[in-house]
Amino acid sequence: xxxxxxxxxxxxxxxxxxxxxxxxxxxxxxxxxxxxxxxxxxxxxxxxxxxxxxxxxxxxxxxxxxxxxxxxxxxxxxxxxxxxxxxxxxxxxxxxxxxxxxxxxxxxxxxxxxxxxxxxxxxxxxxxxxxxxxxxxxxxxxxxxxxxxxxxxxxxxxxxxxxxxxxxxxxxxxxxxxxxxxxxxxxxxxxxxxxxxxxxxxxxxxxxxxxxxxxxxxxxxxxxxxxxxxxxxxxx
Numbered sequence: 108x109x110x111x112x113x114x115x116x117x118x119x120x121x122x123x124x125x126x127x128x129x130x131x132x133x134x135x136x137x138x139x140x141x142x143x144x145x146x147x148x149x150x151x152x153x154x155x156x157x158x159x160x161x162x163x164x165x166x167x168x169x170x171x172x173x174x175x176x177x178x179x180x181x182x183x184x185x186x187x188x189x190x191x192x193x194x195x196x197x198x199x200x201x202x203x204x205x206x207x208x209x210x211x212x213x214x215x216x217x218x219x220x221x222x223x224x225x226x227x228x229x230x231x232x233x234x235x236x237x238x239x240x241x242x243x244x245x246x247x248x249x250x251x252x253x254x255x256x257x258x259x260x261x262x263x264x265x266x267x268x269x270x271x272x273x274x275x276x277x278x279x280x281x282x283x284x285x286x287x288x289x290x291x292x293x294x295x296x297x298x299x300x301x302x303x304x305x306x307x308x309x310x311x312x313x314x315x316x317x318x319x320x321x322x323x324x325x326x327x328x329x330x331x332x333x334x335x336x337x338x339x340x341x342x343x
Contacts, residue, residue, distance in 0.1 A: 245268065
């Protein structure tokens with residue numbers, strides 16, 4: 108399938124292009140696939156650079172700088188923690204998280220798995236709150252203060268609220284049969300989970316453009332996340 112970066116653009120000016128990245132597409136070169144966001148951007152722009160990254164499975168807002176000055180400006184804003192990012196995630200279980208600041212240092216082990224470590228970890232903080240609790244799952248909003256690898260996933264697990272389908276950090280698959288009382292599976296078929304990836308979406312970003320104006324961009328849910336929320340709404 109041939110992808111087109113232009114189909115995902117949610118905002119653009121002379122210095123930045125902002126896209127709604129679909130799930131299962133790598134931000135940078137990936138040894139498992141030739142297509143990635145940076146390579147696609149290079150087909151259109153002369154000198155693009157990704158201002159941040161999203162995990163391959165994660166969908167949502169991604170900012171691409173069109174020139175070195177734009178990249179430098181946003182990099183400095185990230186460094187100074189002046190960029191506001193909001194993620195939406197669906198977690199296993201019912202949780203009432205009332206604006207909790209998870210201040211738990213994160214450490215990347217030799218295997219590449221991230222864990223909370225108060226002795227070895229780097230300072231990491233995420234603001235987490237419940238948006239809506241459903242039957243067996245909860246939609247949460249997460250605002251990362253720092254930008255560590257797998258930060259939201261590990262901090263959610265730290266709250267005993269692992270993300271749906273995030274097997275690496277204690278999450279479990281979610282099936283319609285768990286939500287629907289009278290669920291009948293067709294004979295000789297195997298039930299598929301409601302979402303086949305970690306249930307995480309980068310919903311919005313706020314930063315200052317090169318004119319010094321504060322700008323906000325938002326990304327709608329992709330189809331799989333939308334279907335997941337729809338089934339939770341319908342069966343709760």
